[in-house]
Amino acid sequence: PSSSPTAMRRILPADLVERGGCPFDPPPGLLARRGQGPVQSLPLLNGAGAWLVTGFEEARTVLSDARFSADQVRHREATSLQPHEVAELAAGTLKPGPAVESREDGFFVFMDPPEHTRIRRLLTGQFTVRRMRELEDRVTEIAVEHIEAMKAAGDKADLVPAFALPLPSLVICELLGVDYADRAEFQERTAIGLNANSTDEERAASGLELYAFMQRLVADKRANPADDLLSGLAHDADPPLTDAQLVDVALVLLGAGHETTANMLGLGTFALLENPDQLAALQADPALIDNAVEELLRYLSIIQLGVSRVTTEPVTLGGVDLPAGATVVIATPEVNRDAQQWPDADRFDVHRPRTPHLAFGHGVHQCLGQQLARIEMQIGLRELITRLPGLRMTVPAEKVPLRNEMLIFGVHSLPVTW
Numbered sequence: 001p002s003s004s005p006t007a008m009r010r011i012l013p014a015d016l017v018e019r020g021g022c023p024f025d026p027p028p029g030l031l032a033r034r035g036q037g038p039v040q041s042l043p044l045l046n047g048a049g050a051w052l053v054t055g056f057e058e059a060r061t062v063l064s065d066a067r068f069s070a071d072q073v074r075h076r077e078a079t080s081l082q083p084h085e086v087a088e089l090a091a092g093t094l095k096p097g098p099a100v101e102s103r104e105d106g107f108f109v110f111m112d113p114p115e116h117t118r119i120r121r122l123l124t125g126q127f128t129v130r131r132m133r134e135l136e137d138r139v140t141e142i143a144v145e146h147i148e149a150m151k152a153a154g155d156k157a158d159l160v161p162a163f164a165l166p167l168p169s170l171v172i173c174e175l176l177g178v179d180y181a182d183r184a185e186f187q188e189r190t191a192i193g194l195n196a197n198s199t200d201e202e203r204a205a206s207g208l209e210l211y212a213f214m215q216r217l218v219a220d221k222r223a224n225p226a227d228d229l230l231s232g233l234a235h236d237a238d239p240p241l242t243d244a245q246l247v248d249v250a251l252v253l254l255g256a257g258h259e260t261t262a263n264m265l266g267l268g269t270f271a272l273l274e275n276p277d278q279l280a281a282l283q284a285d286p287a288l289i290d291n292a293v294e295e296l297l298r299y300l301s302i303i304q305l306g307v308s309r310v311t312t313e314p315v316t317l318g319g320v321d322l323p324a325g326a327t328v329v330i331a332t333p334e335v336n337r338d339a340q341q342w343p344d345a346d347r348f349d350v351h352r353p354r355t356p357h358l359a360f361g362h363g364v365h366q367c368l369g370q371q372l373a374r375i376e377m378q379i380g381l382r383e384l385i386t387r388l389p390g391l392r393m394t395v396p397a398e399k400v401p402l403r404n405e406m407l408i409f410g411v412h413s414l415p416v417t418w
């Protein structure tokens with residue numbers, strides 16, 4: 001696609017995406033905008049205008065109403081505009097993207113139905129609640145192995161490389177059939193792509209290398225099928241996917257499986273350690289873990305401003321008139337703290353009754369991996385706090401390096417002892 005979430009991230013005002021005082025609260029620029037309505041104008045750093053959605057109901061509308069498109073090839077996001085096009089957008093004369101007959105790529109995250117439906121349908125059967133429940137024993141084994149390895153190596157560790165990253169990484173590699181030994185190559189390239197500070201040259205080079213890595217993988221699955229998800233897609237997809245589409249689908253799955261849950265495990269543990277009453281409640285009653293995970297997802301909203309759409313026609317949203325071609329950015333950290341939806345929404349409370357949140361999005365693009373992510377978080381956090389009951393940090397909270405330059409928020413490291 002001509003645009004990408006990272007491109008969007010780079011032209012958002014820094015105070016809307018970089019967290020300040022409390023690393024668990026929405027960035028200061030979002031807090032400062034409270035009280036200004038559920039749909040607000042959003043000036044971008046490239047000079048183009050967009051809209052920011054902070055209301056829960058309005059965000060659900062954007063994500064479930066077909067007038068808001070995810071197709072970033074046919075409908076251009078304000079992020080991808082050249083300087084002269086920024087002026088055309090302001091004047092209302094900007095043409096939509098090219099008239100593409102049918103999408104040949106496999107980036108289904110950036111497609112609308114029915115093109116999106118076709119690829120998504122091939123995958124939903126693989127990510128069912130039942131299939132994911134079958135993975136529970138393996139997830140538990142991986143979690144326990146990593147915690148026991150930490151204990152065997154001493155009494156201190158950095159929780160990110162020792163636990164939070166390898167757990168989801170191993171699971172998605174096994175599920176897809178990617179050799180875990182190759183993960184470093186993959187992870188480094190992905191991190192460059194998702195880092196707002198990397199240069200265009202670095203991004204282009206790492207993108208090409210990542211693509212070549214996936215091409216080799218797909219060729220291998222076509223030639224030597226095994227009992228894994230990518231082999232299944234390479235051989236049983238009906239209608240079949242082209243090699244190029246399969247490469248794109250694999251890139252989406254592997255990327256989404258690595259960068260998300262890992263950050264929820266790291267930042268989630270940090271939040272629990274900084275809220276000892278909540279941690280104690282969970283240790284006293286581990287059955288609260290499912291609740292605690294939903295609350296962490298809501299409270300931490302690591303995707304930040306990563307979900308956006310473009311209007312295909314004029315729409316009135318939250319009392320605001322949006323023209324056709326308007327870029328709409330969901331402010332997930334604020335949406336998940338909507339005071340009309342949750343009493344005392346800024347409080348982290350593991351006893352809070354479960355209510356729908358938007359951490360996994362909503363509508364046709366709602367997170368495909370959410371059951372997997374839930375299982376990894378539930379099992380990972382449960383094993384961590386029961387096997388390491390004395391878990392605590394070895395540095396003050398303000399010394400923990402935050403992922404403020406990354407598309408998906410979290411911590412770079414979390415030094416702990418037990």
Ligand code: HEM
Nearest residue numbers: 108109256257260261264307359360361365367368369373
């Ligand atoms: C989509 C969040 C874990 C795969 C999404 C979306 C969100 C999200 C907000 C919607 C994007 C949009 O509407 O534009 C998260 C969070 C996770 C997580 C917070 C962890 C806590 C995972 C995992 C996978 C995954 C483990 C594993 C494969 C996907 C895919 C999509 C998606 C493939 C695109 C679905 C579509 O467009 O139909 N995720 N995700 N996610 N997620 Fe996740």
